[in-house]
Amino acid sequence: MTAWVRVEESEGFAPPDARAFDLPPLFDSVEWLTKPALQIVLSVVIISAFFLLTTRRISVVPGRLQFAAEGVYGFVRNTIARDIIGSHDFRAFLPLLLTLFTFIYVNNVFGVIPLIQFPTMSHIAFPVVLAMVVWVVFNYVGIKRKGFVVYFKGVMFPPGVPGWVYVLLAPIELVSTIIIRPLTMAVRLFANMFAGHMLILVFMLGAEYMLIEGGAVLKAISVVPFALGIGITFFELLIQFLQAYVFVLLTALYIAGAISEEH
């Protein structure tokens, strides 16, 4: 990451661009093992270890560790799954929602963890995978619950609209459900993490450049971008949670819409 700073010594400061996300393989011989790939594996290990340790001696009266795990589990279970999908159907989707939430959240938080400091989800492949999983799941449960024809009729012809509007509405709804939904899910998560990381980079590298390369005045003023960079880092903590929450919330909404009888 220090590459461009060193390179630009002669030409002044060049802000970081998309190249900052193009990380080389950790070992030259293993092409696929990049930093984000390692982080994905690490997140699976961390989440598995957390839940397996906290549920190993689970009891009706929670200990401190179990209380922490229950906080996460209860948040996804009660606040998202049960409230949106409804108490009758939500249990079947708990593993998916819990996995999505913890997987996205941990990989997002990697963006501010010292020494890691790279949000895995800023590589669009990962959000795409998750969005595709969600797309498959909500369409599958919809078709399984209602049958192919009834499901797509429900998607394209929502009730409570005058007949002629369907000429316009039906194709829009179809495209919205089948194409726009997964696309926006993936891009929203990716873009938030990408932009957040970029923002931190701009402030931190700018401050670093001012401190190292600048004159006395610039060195003193570098306190400001450093402070802002730290502030933005904390702001990112919020965004990282919100994006994980929004992704899982939308998943629950899509599943609820697919299996509900209102259509």
Add this chain to the structure above:
Amino acid sequence: MTYLLSVGVRAAEEPKPLLPETAEIIIGLVAFVILLWIITKKVVPVFEKMYAERTEAIEGGLVKAEEAQAQAAAALEQYQAQLADARGEAGQIREEARTQGASILAEMRQQAQAEADRLVANAQVQIEAERSSAIASLHAEVGTLASQLAEKIVGESLTDDERQQRVIDRFLADLESESSGQAN
């Protein structure tokens, strides 16, 4: 393209952040499926079982508390009934004791009265007997004393027993009639 010199060939390609890499799609999918499998098999069932147990424990506790309350109420009612019974019984016993005491008192009084009567009667009989015996002994003694006195006064002439006896009898008869006349 000045950055070429430090980053190498990779940086030379224009990065396309919106283009997903195949390797990352595979890694992401595999990682996600592994995590999903672990959470489906090992985490969610454990939590759901615990939640069910907790619900059961709370509901069971409520039922138990209700039972205990009902039992306590029944016990209280029973105690109160027993207490009322005991009070009634005590009153009855007290009443009985009072009547019994009264009857005992009356009986005692009657017995005492009878004893007193008996004692009085005995005493009267005794007194009568003693009086009679005293009178009888006096009879003899007074006669002897009077005759001795008279002998001393009139001398030897009166030594004849027969006569003497007649005189005494007469004297006593006079005396008796006199005294009875006086008494009348």
